[in-house]
Amino acid sequence: MKFSLNFIQEFLKVNLPPEQLAKKLTMAGMEVEGFEKSGSDWIFNIEVTTNRHDWLSIAGIAQEIAAILGKNLRIKSPQDKKQPLLLERKVIIESNQDCSYYLGRSIKGVNIGPGSQKIQSLVVNCGLASINNVVDITNYCMLKWGNPLHAFDQDKLEGNIYVRRAKKNEFFIGIDGKERVLDKENLVIADSKKIIALAGVIGSKNTEVDDSTKNIFLEAAIFSPLTVRRSRRRAGVDTESSYRFERRVSPEYLEFASQEATRLIKEIAGGVLKGVTKAGQKPKISPKKINISLNGLETYLGVKVPEEKFKTIIASLGFKFQAKAKGQYLLFPPLQRFDLIREVDVYEEVSRIYGYEKIPPQIPFLRKAMDSRVVDRGKDIYRFNSELADYLARLGFKEIISYSLQGREELGSNSTLLGIEIINPLRKQENSLRFSLLTGMIKSLGHNLNRSQSGLQFFEVAHIYLNDRKGFSELPALALGRSGKEDEFFLLKGAVEKVLQYASVQIFEFREEKLPFFSDGLTILSKGKVLGFLGKLDQETVKRFSLKEDLFFAQLNLEELAKISGEKRYKPISPYPAVWRDISIALKKQVSFKEVEEVIKARCKHLVDLRIVGFYQGKNIPAQTTAFTLRIFYQSTDKTLTAQEVDIFHNDARQALSQIKGLELR
Amino acid sequence: MEQELKKLKEDFERDLAEAKSGTELETLKVKYLGRNSRLAELFSQIPALSGDQRSFWGRRLNQVKKDLAAAWEKATGSTDGQQESLDVTFPSSAVNSGSRHIISSTSQKICLIFQKLGFDIVEGNEIEDEQHNFEALNIPLEHPSRDAFDTFYLNLAEKNNGKYLLRSHTSPSQIRVMQKNKPPLAVISPGRVYRPDVVDATHSFMFHQIEGFAVDTEINFSQLKGVLLCFAREFFSQDVNLRFRPHFFPFTEPSAEVDVSCIICKGQGSKTKTQGKRCSVCKGKGWLEILGCGMIHPKVLEACAIDSKKYRGFAFGMGVERIAMLKYGIDDIRLFYENDLRFLEQFSL
Numbered sequence A: 001m002k003f004s005l006n007f008i009q010e011f012l013k014v015n016l017p018p019e020q021l022a023k024k025l026t027m028a029g030m031e032v033e034g035f036e037k038s039g040s041d042w043i044f045n046i047e048v049t050t051n052r053h054d055w056l057s058i059a060g061i062a063q064e065i066a067a068i069l070g071k072n073l074r075i076k077s078p079q080d081k082k083q084p085l086l087l088e089r090k091v092i093i094e095s096n097q098d099c100s101y102y103l104g105r106s107i108k109g110v111n112i113g114p115g116s117q118k119i120q121s122l123v124v125n126c127g128l129a130s131i132n133n134v135v136d137i138t139n140y141c142m143l144k145w146g147n148p149l150h151a152f153d154q155d156k157l158e159g160n161i162y163v164r165r166a167k168k169n170e171f172f173i174g175i176d177g178k179e180r181v182l183d184k185e186n187l188v189i190a191d192s193k194k195i196i197a198l199a200g201v202i203g204s205k206n207t208e209v210d211d212s213t214k215n216i217f218l219e220a221a222i223f224s225p226l227t228v229r230r231s232r233r234r235a236g237v238d239t240e241s242s243y244r245f246e247r248r249v250s251p252e253y254l255e256f257a258s259q260e261a262t263r264l265i266k267e268i269a270g271g272v273l274k275g276v277t278k279a280g281q282k283p284k285i286s287p288k289k290i291n292i293s294l295n296g297l298e299t300y301l302g303v304k305v306p307e308e309k310f311k312t313i314i315a316s317l318g319f320k321f322q323a324k325a326k327g328q329y330l331l332f333p334p335l336q337r338f339d340l341i342r343e344v345d346v347y348e349e350v351s352r353i354y355g356y357e358k359i360p361p362q363i364p365f366l367r368k369a370m371d372s373r374v375v376d377r378g379k380d381i382y383r384f385n386s387e388l389a390d391y392l393a394r395l396g397f398k399e400i401i402s403y404s405l406q407g408r409e410e411l412g413s414n415s416t417l418l419g420i421e422i423i424n425p426l427r428k429q430e431n432s433l434r435f436s437l438l439t440g441m442i443k444s445l446g447h448n449l450n451r452s453q454s455g456l457q458f459f460e461v462a463h464i465y466l467n468d469r470k471g472f473s474e475l476p477a478l479a480l481g482r483s484g485k486e487d488e489f490f491l492l493k494g495a496v497e498k499v500l501q502y503a504s505v506q507i508f509e510f511r512e513e514k515l516p517f518f519s520d521g522l523t524i525l526s527k528g529k530v531l532g533f534l535g536k537l538d539q540e541t542v543k544r545f546s547l548k549e550d551l552f553f554a555q556l557n558l559e560e561l562a563k564i565s566g567e568k569r570y571k572p573i574s575p576y577p578a579v580w581r582d583i584s585i586a587l588k589k590q591v592s593f594k595e596v597e598e599v600i601k602a603r604c605k606h607l608v609d610l611r612i613v614g615f616y617q618g619k620n621i622p623a624q625t626t627a628f629t630l631r632i633f634y635q636s637t638d639k640t641l642t643a644q645e646v647d648i649f650h651n652d653a654r655q656a657l658s659q660i661k662g663l664e665l666r
Numbered sequence B: 001m002e003q004e005l006k007k008l009k010e011d012f013e014r015d016l017a018e019a020k021s022g023t024e025l026e027t028l029k030v031k032y033l034g035r036n037s038r039l040a041e042l043f044s045q046i047p048a049l050s051g052d053q054r055s056f057w058g059r060r061l062n063q064v065k066k067d068l069a070a071a072w073e074k075a076t077g078s079t080d081g082q083q084e085s086l087d088v089t090f091p092s093s094a095v096n097s098g099s100r101h102i103i104s105s106t107s108q109k110i111c112l113i114f115q116k117l118g119f120d121i122v123e124g125n126e127i128e129d130e131q132h133n134f135e136a137l138n139i140p141l142e143h144p145s146r147d148a149f150d151t152f153y154l155n156l157a158e159k160n161n162g163k164y165l166l167r168s169h170t171s172p173s174q175i176r177v178m179q180k181n182k183p184p185l186a187v188i189s190p191g192r193v194y195r196p197d198v199v200d201a202t203h204s205f206m207f208h209q210i211e212g213f214a215v216d217t218e219i220n221f222s223q224l225k226g227v228l229l230c231f232a233r234e235f236f237s238q239d240v241n242l243r244f245r246p247h248f249f250p251f252t253e254p255s256a257e258v259d260v261s262c263i264i265c266k267g268q269g270s271k272t273k274t275q276g277k278r279c280s281v282c283k284g285k286g287w288l289e290i291l292g293c294g295m296i297h298p299k300v301l302e303a304c305a306i307d308s309k310k311y312r313g314f315a316f317g318m319g320v321e322r323i324a325m326l327k328y329g330i331d332d333i334r335l336f337y338e339n340d341l342r343f344l345e346q347f348s349l
């Protein structure tokens, strides 16, 4: 909101240089976003927070400035003078939920013209356009008191005035010239024939005050904040008027605003007040009472505000108060402030005017109950995840952060794999929550592969969101991704093993499985529970995302992993040397290495490790066969194995292996 | 041509046997395998031959070249003490290193500072409901104060706590913890949050926040200031200051926005140190807004069945991206989610 310093001076003399005023306002909570000179005036642009409807008026801002300067400003309450009743036109309010009070004044015999220079410049300096003398006066009074007014051309009105809901598909052209189709959400002002305003939002073209207008019907009213909010949202329009009604306008100044507008119209545009008509009840604001103890204030803020200072502050803010027992006060907040209800509201008022900077910083001792269950040690998932992330960085993986939102059919239209849908997405590309971290990994790798990078390895720790028959869930997950060639699969598999080892998962297995989006896949299990999967992205998906390298991807459920993660225990290291023997094997494609491994593990005594030390290709190797050398390590925990002993074990292993169909020892 | 090759091989073998030093071997290499060698000359005749001949002699010459090269390699290997020195001026080979993402490492750094002060770290869920994201935080339905929290809604069947949504701030964690646990409490809660903002250099529909709060019988505003000052000095540097400006948040009362003295111009803005030039980071103001905070509104405590007569609390919230951008001089928020290697590598752990 913009306010003019000259306008403020109508209430209060302010001698402070504008820079200093701006700083003081900002430090008291009225943030000045900028200020500039305009002729003899200074224009301040302030941020009005939603709790301070009173700052949408010059009167309210003046009250605030008075408090900051430690001055007393008593804005006089309006007085209801005897005024003639208007008999020719009645106002009928359909529902007092929508409009509690409506005040109309009939002024006849005005001359529309440019009006007063002074009012014009104040209105313009507060950011509104100057239209004509009458409209400028209604705006001037709105700015001054915070109550929007509207002037109708009375000769264009037909019959009584109705405050009612619009009917479905009723038509409306605002003074902005835009056509709108209304419905029940819209509260309107109508006469017997037509809609003459979108209540509290914008007037209608059909009753607009123009150069030929002679007679005026001046509206002042209290509309429900919620009704105005819904109505203007529905109509897709936001005006100075609706902005104020939405934040609640005070009935305190309503009469005053209307009276002052009438007086100014008579003075500037001529005319005579013919009568006043009222409908509904002016809402009675019962004065609130707040009990405050200075001791309570001190313990809340952590600073002692001197009693005299306290009294000056609340008085300058417009509170009335009575001193009770020592250090006890009964406060009556100013009626035009709706936001002062309980002690804490007063604490804030006092502290911000006193100055937050006067509150000394202190380090508290943060007590926690010893049996606090806030973080269960065993399930400290934050710690588990962040330490795991540190570990992956040490393994040489780079952490990425990718969007949790993705296109619903980005990975294809398989209905079982559609994420949770977003009702109001910004774009189609981000219309669902991801069920896997795969797309984020693909996009991040793709971005870099398109920039001449290669052989990348990334990881991400983030939530995935699932929705199935059991309902929806949100799970922390780890994604590992490597781009590159065929054998990268085994590097990724190694990384997964490292992660399991890091989490001290002793028992786990990989199971071959056909996974969606992957051409070669493994499920990772521990004691029957699925921990995750890894695989090579299938060519269809590689093409879908135009990836320049193959992608190997693994995903682990971190909640499950954290749950089964064990404590680290020292395992004794054998003091006796390990001995190894090699076996060269040619394996037909239909036999998996897993069978070889199982036989060796079952048959080899003192086996501690086995590794592949080389793959072979060439003329001597038949098609559909993998040839490799397996190195088997033997070690005993209680003696040094002799060469002869190892040979015996090794021969056993060879024997067993030679029984496998499709396996040839070379 | 076969004759030529035979002669060539003989000459080569003889010369090779006679060669003594590394230099002589090098000369030999140039003579027999270089660009102007007899072999090269023979190669140059190949294109002129007819089809069959061409491929035959192509293979043949290649074989000879291979043999000569192998023999030469073997000879050089045996000239002991004559090993070539390494040209150490060649550029280094790439060394692969892993790293944490700047957002998660910044978030972690912040959380650990608060942990040292006695806060527990708790993560909340991103799928929330209206009750926890709004109502319990004193943000009523259809109140203008909700306008500051545009929200993504989810297509999930509504239950007792209103519509499901993606949390628009980390404050719902505060509610969750307070509903489940009895004070005294001191918790810090980091995580992703979402708002339907069109992406540009300073906006993103997804970003990260950190929420912190403490509830006990003696909590006061002065302690809130102390805790945040302590954090700012630990995180930015020991010489920074904080400025608390009154503000409005529905869930705190009193509330404040907090500025840190500009880490670039040291809070000078446009004066002295920068010789009158306006500091571009703080736009000459000398202060940078970093977080919002306040004393927890009694209504919020009451919504969590905590006796607001007995207990009080403070709470604060900050945006991780904003803080990382200020601290590291990053000028485009999109860089965080693009994961360009050239960006990630600048913040190796």
Ligand SMILES: [Zn+2]
Residues within 6 Å of the ligand: B262, B263, B264, B265, B266, B267, B268, B269, B279, B280, B281, B282, B283, B284, B285, B286, B287
């Ligand atoms: Zn600066």
